Amino acid sequence: ARIEKGGYKHYMAKEIAQQPTVVGEVLEAYVSGDQITMDMGGINFADVDRLSIVACGTAYYAGLVAKYWFEHYARLPVDIDVASEFRYREAPFAPKTIGLFVSQSGETADTLAALRYSAGKVDKIVALINVPESSIARESDVAVEIHAGVEVSVASTKAFTCQLTSFAVMALKAGHDRGHLDDAGLAKHLSELRQLPGLMSHALTIDAATKAIASKLAEARDVLFLGRGQMFPLALEGALKLKEISYIHAEGYASGELKHGPIALVDKVTPTVVMAPHDGLFDKTVSNMQEVMARGGRVVLVSDARAAEEAGDGVWQTLAMPEAPELIQPILYAIPAQLLAYHTAIAKGTDVDQPRNLAKSVTVE
């Protein structure tokens, strides 16, 4: 069936707005009360020593967040690569490794080639996909669906948050399997995940505020995105979204790397978007932000209201997000990343759903 825009101006706007619903469906599929029901073909993460995650584009950034989660909640070491690098590197695998391939379409040529390279060399091939009939799903031992529904817009939005939500469940399962999370710890984190649909709906109300900021970002030639820890991949994703659809040069950087290069870009006209929820690294991120401001840089602080009040002195623009438990912050902060790019693209008059030179699914090398 043809997918309609359903009253939205663009598929991207519709797909952004669908996120509370589809993320709710992911949780419905994989969590029941205090139990995880995700079928991983009998994999017990207690028997796994390493995960090797491979993907491209936005799916790669979802994998990068997952690395922080698997390492933190399950103490499971994770390697992560972009598929185009991985496929020719002839990477050796340690014993008891699972290969995990993330792809919305399930047809990305480099990711599929990386999967084929890994087959027979790792203990199991797991795919995290949106399209169950896809090549990557068919060639894996275990295919876990992200339940995002059809995604039309070239720039991925709801697939990203559904990949993240599925990964969060998987990382908690790994933590529980490996004895790093007891039943009570698991139950606590599952209840945090259940707050997602409500908090995402709340986060979507920043739409008007992002629009106002985007009208200013549209005048920039370069934009810097910063984040630390599990928010670092969100800085990368924010920069990717902006480049993809507004054609503004953007770079995502780990806040702590700022002084090793990108700070040279800071001047009075280059905006820096800081993704900084109130987490264990908040004070560190704030001090990086102050380094930007000390050089006359304009900071857009994306944070919760309490944190913005504590640290917002001298900030150019603030986007106030709802407060949220640490685990779900990267999922929630995808929304401001997407909305900033979306409204900046509209302000610039670009083709939001079909950006130049890009394809929804890159099926040739």
Ligand code: G6P
């Ligand atoms: C293209 C799309 C991106 C997507 C990437 C990976 O570059 O424009 O939105 O993240 O491919 O696609 P996949 O289907 O493998 O997730």
